[in-house]
Amino acid sequence: MAKNKQIREPEGFATWTPSDGHLLDVRNLNVEFNTRDGKAKAINGASFHLDRGETLAILGESGSGKSVTAQTIMGILDSPPASVTGGEILFRGVDLLKLPEEQRRVVRGRKIAMIFQDALSALNPVFTVGWQIAEMFRVHRGCSKAEAKDMAIKLMERVNIPGAAARYGNFPHQFSGGMRQRIMIAMSIALDPEILIADEPTTALDVTVQAQIMELLKELQAETGTGLILITHDLGVVADVADRINVMYAGRIVEQAEAKELYASPAHPYSEGLLNSIPRLDQSTGQLVAIGGLPPNLTKIPEGCAFNPRCRYAQDVCRTGEVPPLVDLGGNRSSACHFVSELVAGTLQPNGLQVVTGIQPAVAEENGDQA
Amino acid sequence: MGTYVLRRILQMIPVIIGTTFLIYWMVFSLGDPTIGRCGERPCPQAYVDKIHAEYNLDQPLIIQYVRYLGKVLHGDFGTSFNGTTVADQLMNRWPVTFKVAIIAIIFEALIGIAAGILAGLRRRSFWDSLVFVSTLVIISIPSFVLGSVAQMVFGVKLQWFAVTATQGTWNQLLLPGLVLGSLSMAYIARLTRNSLADNLSSDFVRTARAKGLSNGRIVGIHTFRNSLIPVVTFIGADFGALMGGAIVTERIFNIPGIGGYVFQSIQTKDATAVVGTITMLVLVFLVMNLIVDLLYGALDPRIGHE
Numbered sequence: 001m002a003k004n005k006q007i008r009e010p011e012g013f014a015t016w017t018p019s020d021g022h023l024l025d026v027r028n029l030n031v032e033f034n035t036r037d038g039k040a041k042a043i044n045g046a047s048f049h050l051d052r053g054e055t056l057a058i059l060g061e062s063g064s065g066k067s068v069t070a071q072t073i074m075g076i077l078d079s080p081p082a083s084v085t086g087g088e089i090l091f092r093g094v095d096l097l098k099l100p101e102e103q104r105r106v107v108r109g110r111k112i113a114m115i116f117q118d119a120l121s122a123l124n125p126v127f128t129v130g131w132q133i134a135e136m137f138r139v140h141r142g143c144s145k146a147e148a149k150d151m152a153i154k155l156m157e158r159v160n161i162p163g164a165a166a167r168y169g170n171f172p173h174q175f176s177g178g179m180r181q182r183i184m185i186a187m188s189i190a191l192d193p194e195i196l197i198a199d200e201p202t203t204a205l206d207v208t209v210q211a212q213i214m215e216l217l218k219e220l221q222a223e224t225g226t227g228l229i230l231i232t233h234d235l236g237v238v239a240d241v242a243d244r245i246n247v248m249y250a251g252r253i254v255e256q257a258e259a260k261e262l263y264a265s266p267a268h269p270y271s272e273g274l275l276n277s278i279p280r281l282d283q284s285t286g287q288l289v290a291i292g293g294l295p296p297n298l299t300k301i302p303e304g305c306a307f308n309p310r311c312r313y314a315q316d317v318c319r320t321g322e323v324p325p326l327v328d329l330g331g332n333r334s335s336a337c338h339f340v341s342e343l344v345a346g347t348l349q350p351n352g353l354q355v356v357t358g359i360q361p362a363v364a365e366e367n368g369d370q371a
Numbered sequence: 372m373g374t375y376v377l378r379r380i381l382q383m384i385p386v387i388i389g390t391t392f393l394i395y396w397m398v399f400s401l402g403d404p405t406i407g408r409c410g411e412r413p414c415p416q417a418y419v420d421k422i423h424a425e426y427n428l429d430q431p432l433i434i435q436y437v438r439y440l441g442k443v444l445h446g447d448f449g450t451s452f453n454g455t456t457v458a459d460q461l462m463n464r465w466p467v468t469f470k471v472a473i474i475a476i477i478f479e480a481l482i483g484i485a486a487g488i489l490a491g492l493r494r495r496s497f498w499d500s501l502v503f504v505s506t507l508v509i510i511s512i513p514s515f516v517l518g519s520v521a522q523m524v525f526g527v528k529l530q531w532f533a534v535t536a537t538q539g540t541w542n543q544l545l546l547p548g549l550v551l552g553s554l555s556m557a558y559i560a561r562l563t564r565n566s567l568a569d570n571l572s573s574d575f576v577r578t579a580r581a582k583g584l585s586n587g588r589i590v591g592i593h594t595f596r597n598s599l600i601p602v603v604t605f606i607g608a609d610f611g612a613l614m615g616g617a618i619v620t621e622r623i624f625n626i627p628g629i630g631g632y633v634f635q636s637i638q639t640k641d642a643t644a645v646v647g648t649i650t651m652l653v654l655v656f657l658v659m660n661l662i663v664d665l666l667y668g669a670l671d672p673r674i675g676h677e
Contacts, residue, residue, distance in 0.1 A: 076580040078572070109583030116581075121574035125673055126596050139584055171672040187582070
């Protein structure tokens with residue numbers, strides 16, 4: 001097998017220090033997909049940042065742009081149909097979007113690694129798990145087969161796979177779901193990346209295994225100081241591990257806050273809706289609360305605030321004109337709602353209009369069109 | 372693995388007995404095999420009696436069949452009505468059929484897979500459309516047209532290839548092999564293209580990209596093997612089918628192969644030859660099937676042969 005030729009790291013990586021800014025700084029990112037129904041605007045000016053050793057949760061419903069954001073940072077979007085139409089992704093001060101593909105590949109896997117949701121389909125079915133982990137060392141570090149195997153087994157031990165050496169030669173389908181996700185994690189941390197992006201890492205797992213996997217991620221992060229971006233729709237998962245939370249809606253960050261503060265007093269009606277819809281053990285009667293309607297069709301995002309058709313506080317100002325900007329509220333917190341101060345103060349009154357509570361798409365669609 | 376192969380071979384025994392019995396029954400029992408042997412007129416009684424005695428035709432079917440099977444186990448496939456032994460005919464004809472099959476398989480695998488990769492890697496490109504249209508053309512042309520036209524153009528007019536293959540040498544069999552392999556070539560091209568395209572958009576290829584691997588490695592190592600699994604099994608099954616000879620192509624190019632023998636035997640109502648040949652074909656097909664299944668297990672670890 002040909003040795004991978006050594007590609008130089010982008011200039012600026014070596015000289016960067018944390019005082020130069022955030023480890024990862026995403027600014028005004030825009031991503032579009034060409035679809036049969038027109039351009040789907042998956043990400044519309046998302047901005048956020050991540051520092052060393054920090055855990056940032058990106059929270060949102062399906063279709064809010066979480067996964068697309070992750071794949072854009074990794075540079076693994078399929079284009080076409082996807083194209084990045086604007087913005088910057090600064091990693092160690094270098095804009096990844098401007099790097100040539102060869103140098104981008106140095107970052108991928110080595111500096112920024114990713115854990116996918118469904119490890120069964122994300123691992124190659126025809127290669128042993130050991131081989132797939134060892135491949136990281138062989139390709140990126142030019143290790144020999146034996147060296148790579150030793151390191152892979154150490155990694156498997158580190159993510160608590162019992163009998164790691166014996167299971168090196170097993171195939172993905174021979175593992176349980178939780179073990180497979182551990183293999184994924186081992187593969188992603190192989191080269192000690194500075195950023196780890198976990199895209200719904202526990203969604204495919206049952207609850208007890210979910211907790212074990214999150215515990216493992218927390219442990220590894222404490223050990224290595226990796227910056228972790230945790231993409232999820234599960235507020236329960238976030239509460240335990242995240243330092244900060246970014247709430248995403250229709251491809252935009254609508255609220256940024258420290259995890260505790262967001263849970264204590266959400267500063268955006270959408271965050272509030274998400275929190276209210278967590279089932280609670282101490283409420284045994286009545287219907288479960290849900291946010292009415294559906295996320296917007298990305299080919300025709302409502303004018304004004306994208307959330308307005310589903311928002312129980314929406315006023316005329318929300319339905320027309322400019323998108324409300326993300327306003328800094330101080331204390332590491334920002335929100336993109338016109339009425340944020342009233343909302344936080346608890347004085348905001350619902351507009352009294354019936355928000356569609358059914359989940360029938362037709363009704364939701366109609367509601368969206370009226371806006 | 373060893374026990375798997377053994378089990379499969381043991382399973383073949385009832386299959387062979389069942390199929391040969393069916394064939395024997397259909398050929399010998401559905402109508403007297405001497406009918407139609409003597410042109411427009413009925414055969415002389417002496418001839419009918421001789422044949423009946425030789426093949427135990429007056430005994431019950433089971434007895435006839437068991438006696439036949441006993442002979443086959445000793446390598447005696449019987450003697451054709453024209454006096455040659457079926458075993459001799461098969462020994463002479465099989466190498467020719469084998470050669471045509473090899474040429475066809477190599478051609479269809481090489482060109483088919485190459486065209487499939489070309490189309491699969493650049494979906495919706497000019498190459499993809501070219502492969503789509505040209506395979507469509509090949510699939511829609513009946514093989515006797517393709518064979519006759521190829522013989523006329525490349526054999527007679529351009530004289531690039533031999534017109535007929537009466538001796539059954541490699542050189543002579545080149546053009547018939549290409550004609551025979553062209554239909555499967557078209558199917559292999561499409562199968563490879565779709566399989567590759569599917570795998571390229573799979574989650575594990577996205578993982579490979581996220582691992583920072585080069586494009587060549589992503590396609591060559593992480594996609595290729597997965598994509599070839601259905602193609603290899605198709606080629607294996609096709610080889611089994613090709614070993615049965617090709618009646619149309621063998622007739623066009625006058626090839627002394629198995630296909631021509633079967634055709635001729637059916638036409639002349641040569642019951643012994645038909646049963647003997649088809650018994651062998653069943654065997655070849657079963658063995659090819661076993662090999663394909665073993666290959667499948669070797670290529671795809673999810674298929675276990677414990």
